[in-house]
Amino acid sequence: MLSKKTKYGLKALTYIARQEGNKPVQVGEIAKSEQIPQKFLESILLTLRKSGCLGSKKGKHGGYYLIKRPSEIIMADVMRVLEGPIAMVPCVSLNFYEKCDDCPDENKCTVNKLMIEVRDSTLQVLRNTTLEDLSIK
Template identity: 40%
Template sequence: MISQKAKYAMRALVALARVEPGTSLMIGEIAESQAIPKKFLEQILLDLKREGIVTSRRGKAGGYLMMRTPDAVSFGEVLRLIDGPLAPLPCLSKVAYHRCADCSNESACEIRHVFAKVAEATRDILDGTTLADSLTATAAGHTIPGLDA
């Protein structure tokens, strides 16, 4: 299950991706339109800024704006940034692997084999779906690629 923080991060990014390139939104605008607590949103946007996904602008026309195009930001990248590895089991993580404490033989673990398929499908969908894909699908009333089942 993804965290509330990750959901808020994705909603904030979708809001920023909807506006014209180079246009900024104030934190208050994003917080209100997306029903995100403002203080929590400030922390999230700082994390996204540190990773180069968004940037901020001071002054009268200030606020936050996308640093990268919506087609260059995948849901998988955002989820990993906020929540960490996508793997459902520690022995399946590509970036934070460690053997399960109660496992003596990974290659014979039936549970691992099932969840390896889940992890691969999850990674494929999240890494293959960008902010731009979600905007296009929503606007056209379609599903997101890979999710039309």
């Protein structure tokens, strides 16, 4: 299941990408327009900023803005920041690999094999979709 955090984060990024120019967009504006609890959205955008997806400006007339072109913001990266690993099990994760305690031999594990295929097919979509694709109306 996609978390609300990810869902809200994607909607907010799309909203920002659709703005004219590159002026900072305020959390309050996004929250209102996209029907997202403002305080929750604050924390989400903070996460995105810390991970390098967004820039911010503090104080009055502050807000969030893109620091890359939409076409350079890859969904796979955004998803990893918001949702965590793309793989369904840690033992097939490229970026968050962990061995299973219960599995003596990974190469003989059928769950492992299946989940590698699922991961690869998901990645193919997420690597080839950018924020630009989402924000085209």
